[in-house]
Amino acid sequence: MKFFLKTTVMACAMFSGAALAEDVGALLTAADQFRLASDEMQVETQITSYNRDGSKEKERRYLVFSQKKHQSLVLMQSPAEAGQKVLMLGDDFWMLLPGSQRPLRITPMQKLLGDASIGDIATMSWAQDYEGKLVAEEQCERVEQGLGQAAGNTQACLHLSLDATRKAAAYQHIDLWLGKTKHEPIKADLYVQSEKLAKRASFILDKSQVPAVVSEMVLLDQLSSHKETRVRYLSRKPRSIPEQWLNPMFLAKNPSLE
Numbered sequence: 001m002k003f004f005l006k007t008t009v010m011a012c013a014m015f016s017g018a019a020l021a022e023d024v025g026a027l028l029t030a031a032d033q034f035r036l037a038s039d040e041m042q043v044e045t046q047i048t049s050y051n052r053d054g055s056k057e058k059e060r061r062y063l064v065f066s067q068k069k070h071q072s073l074v075l076m077q078s079p080a081e082a083g084q085k086v087l088m089l090g091d092d093f094w095m096l097l098p099g100s101q102r103p104l105r106i107t108p109m110q111k112l113l114g115d116a117s118i119g120d121i122a123t124m125s126w127a128q129d130y131e132g133k134l135v136a137e138e139q140c141e142r143v144e145q146g147l148g149q150a151a152g153n154t155q156a157c158l159h160l161s162l163d164a165t166r167k168a169a170a171y172q173h174i175d176l177w178l179g180k181t182k183h184e185p186i187k188a189d190l191y192v193q194s195e196k197l198a199k200r201a202s203f204i205l206d207k208s209q210v211p212a213v214v215s216e217m218v219l220l221d222q223l224s225s226h227k228e229t230r231v232r233y234l235s236r237k238p239r240s241i242p243e244q245w246l247n248p249m250f251l252a253k254n255p256s257l258e
Helices: 002-032 118-122 248-253
Strands: 041-050 056-067 071-076 085-089 092-096 104-106 111-113 130-143 150-164 173-179 185-191 197-206 213-221 228-238
Touching (some): 002 150, 041 118, 071 118, 085 248
Antiparallel strands (some): 071 085, 197 213
């Protein structure tokens, strides 16, 4: 009898663990839908960095093509960076500079502007890159205004603890808070490989769209500058790009794509 009870308890624990892992995967898939509505997207992105007094420091624009199989292409649109491109193929990242036919290897933590890195705009799928567990149900505040100030409205959130499944992921650990009802992203603590808290991210929803989408990601540096960087998604639309655009040598030899 004791053996039967012990076996039953162990089986239930194993089942609960499997169900919980599956639930986390479903939660991440739902959260991703607020950032990317399709596996292949064109996203026009604006990044703005701010000084600690709240004044605008710099602003840049990027055109991001997010494709299947961990593939992304970033075209830099601002005059100061005109002609520069970044290509991500799985765990490999390349920077392509105008006038050079030699792609340069970089990491996903390569800075674009302020505290926004390549990984912040080129790798967008939590469901594909992370696994973890549900920590707790908590109350959390949503950031709606500038400089990381919370709106003052609390809501029930699900706190997830996530670990990267790929070494090339921009962040090796993430503490992520999702809305309990709709599973929209609220905020995240982003940790680098050294296990240091690198940034705190908050997500602002555009509720005028149906379904609602993340219109901005607010990043607050936790390592040095403690400045704010805002990643604003100006437009999104489904788009598949030509296969040759995902070849670093093709990009090096063909600086103009559009």
